[in-house]
Structures are given as structure tokens and as C-alpha cells.
Amino acid sequence: MPWPAIEPLVSDRLTLEPLSLEHAPSMVDVLSDPTLYTFTGGEPPTLDTLSTRYASQIRGPADESQGWFNWIARRHDTGAPIGFVQATVESQSQDILAEIAWVIDPAHQRQGFASEATAALIDWLHAHGVTRLTAHIHPEHTASQRVAHRQGLRPTSTIEDGEVRWESPSHDERS
């Protein structure tokens, strides 16, 4: 199916900007704290690594069976980028499914920014036909669990690569 075009999203304190290559230099700093990778693995990217990753994310998947959507979260008050949210969208039986994820710079954590950005992301996804959300979260990652729970996702019994699969009720189950 044709996926919708990504667009800027605005919430109370944040603008979510569609990812562009110009974000890479400032995002190298945002993603530089090793504690960001405690529960997900990975390491702080170099500018080269991040530029290559962003080029791929912007290009999207080759077969168009998925849609890739990436936003950089920028604070209104300081103008600083502080993290990102992303969604991978695909059709699955009756549902349009979005796998979602969120990252906020430790210097800006515990101020509700992940929850605010994720809420804006989910509003947009629902407005564009997504019926079910999933996220994969390490069983000891309390902060990420709280973000998911607040958005209506709940843990399932499915474990994938050591992470618990969280899901929102499908559109059919809600109605």
C-alpha cells in the first residue's frame, strides 16, 4: 500500500521534524552518552555512521512492504534537538501495525519529553490508519516500560531477543 508522506508534528514543548541528513551533526552529540545503550545495545555513533544510517532511513526499505518514519524531537524553548521517535509500519492480516521506539538525551530525560513525543507520534499514526502498535522493551527498562504503558501498550508473553513485546489493543478489540 502507499504509505503517507511524513510531516512535521507539533506538541506543547516539541516539534518533531522529519529526519533529514542535516540532523546528523547535532544528533551525534545527542546520541553520545553511552548510558543510552544500556538496554538496547549499540554504541554512540560517529558522524559517518550516523550519516549513513540516516541516508538509509530516509531512503526507506527497498520493497515498500514497510514504511519507515523517523522524526527528530526539538525543544521549542531552547531550539535544541533532544532525541528521536520512529515507527516501522506494515500491513499484517487485518491490522496496519506500527513498531515504535523512542530515545531522549539523558540531559533532557525525566521531564516527560519521551511521553510527549510518543503521544504525538501515535496520534499521527492513528490518523493515518495504523490500528495496532508494538514496541520491544528490555524487562528491566522501567523508563521505557512507563512510556509504553502511558500510551496504552501492555506487555505480552512474547520475548524476542531478550526484549518483551508490548502491544496496544487492535482496533477490532477496542471497538
Ligand SMILES: CC(C)(COP(=O)(O)OP(=O)(O)OC[C@H]1O[C@@H](n2cnc3c(N)ncnc32)[C@H](O)[C@@H]1OP(=O)(O)O)[C@@H](O)C(=O)NCCC(=O)NCCS
Ligand atoms: C526511555 C526514555 C526514552 C525515557 O525518556 P524520558 O524523556 O526520560 O521519559 P519521560 O520523562 O516521558 O518519562 C516516562 C516515564 O518513565 C519514568 N522514568 C523516566 N526515567 C526513568 C528512570 N530512569 N527510572 C525509572 N523511571 C523513569 C518517568 O517517571 C515517567 O513515568 P510516569 O509515566 O509513570 O510518570 C529514555 O530513558 C531513553 O532514551 N533511554 C535510552 C534509549 C532507549 O532505551 N529507548 C527505548 C527504545 S524502545
